[in-house]
Amino acid sequence: MAVIESKKKLGFGMMRLPKRTDTEKGELDNIDVEKVKEMVDTFIARGFTYFDTAWMYHNKNSEQVVKLALTDRYSHDRYTLADKYHLAYVKDGTPEEVFSQTQRLHSYHLDVPQAAELRDELVKIGIPMPGNVITPDRCAEELYKLLQ
Numbered sequence: 253m254a255v256i257e258s259k260k261k262l263g264f265g266m267m268r269l270p271k272r273t274d275t276e277k278g279e280l281d282n283i284d285v286e287k288v289k290e291m292v293d294t295f296i297a298r299g300f301t302y303f304d305t306a307w308m309y310h311n312k313n314s315e316q317v318v319k320l321a322l323t324d325r326y327s328h329d330r331y332t333l334a335d336k337y338h339l340a341y342v343k344d345g346t347p348e349e350v351f352s353q354t355q356r357l358h359s360y361h362l363d364v365p366q367a368a369e370l371r372d373e374l375v376k377i378g379i380p381m382p383g384n385v386i387t388p389d390r391c392a393e394e395l396y397k398l399l400q
Contacts, residue, residue: 260298260299260300260301262300262302263300263302263303263304263334264291264292264295264300264302264303264304265303265304265305266303266304266305266306266309266310266314266317266318267304267305267306267309267310267314269283269284269288269310269314269317270283270284270287270288270291271283271284272284280310280313280316280317281310281311281313283310283313283317285317285320285321288317288320288321289320289321289325291321292321292322292325292326296326296330296331301330301331301332302331302332302334303318303322303331303332303333303334304333304334304335304336305318305333305334305335305336306335306336307335307336307356315335315356315359316355316359318333318359319358319359323359347386348383348384348386349384351364351365351368351386352368352383352384352386354368354369354372364386365386365387366388367385367386367387367388367390367391368385368386370391371383371385371386371391379398380398381394382394
């Protein structure tokens with residue numbers, strides 16, 4: 253992966269994003285995603301590359317908006333994305349807790365275990381699977397239980 257070289261020092265913070273006013277509080281904390289996309293496009297078009305977010309921004313919706321406005325729309329060699337995760341939320345984190353958040357990890361272009369991917373696909377089609385299934389052995393155990 254190429255290192256992004258930018259002489260511009262301004263960063264785009266995803267802490268206070270524009271909100272829609274035409275609806276009651278709804279999906280994604282009423283963030284105006286289309287307006288954020290326009291803002292991201294302008295920022296990149298003017299040569300800036302640094303974006304910053306955090307898990308807790310906008311009632312835990314900022315990362316999903318970053319995915320929709322930035323990471324789904326631009327190749328990751330075009331920007332730098334920093335994300336903050338407060339230590340209070342991870343002090344006792346286990347691999348199961350981390351890898352049960354597949355959508356979140358994908359928003360950073362991180363891979364997750366195949367068993368976690370399979371778990372998510374099974375849940376999508378209505379097959380109940382615990383969120384902490386992240387290994388092939390554990391996935392097989394849970395599928396075996398369903399067959400009994």
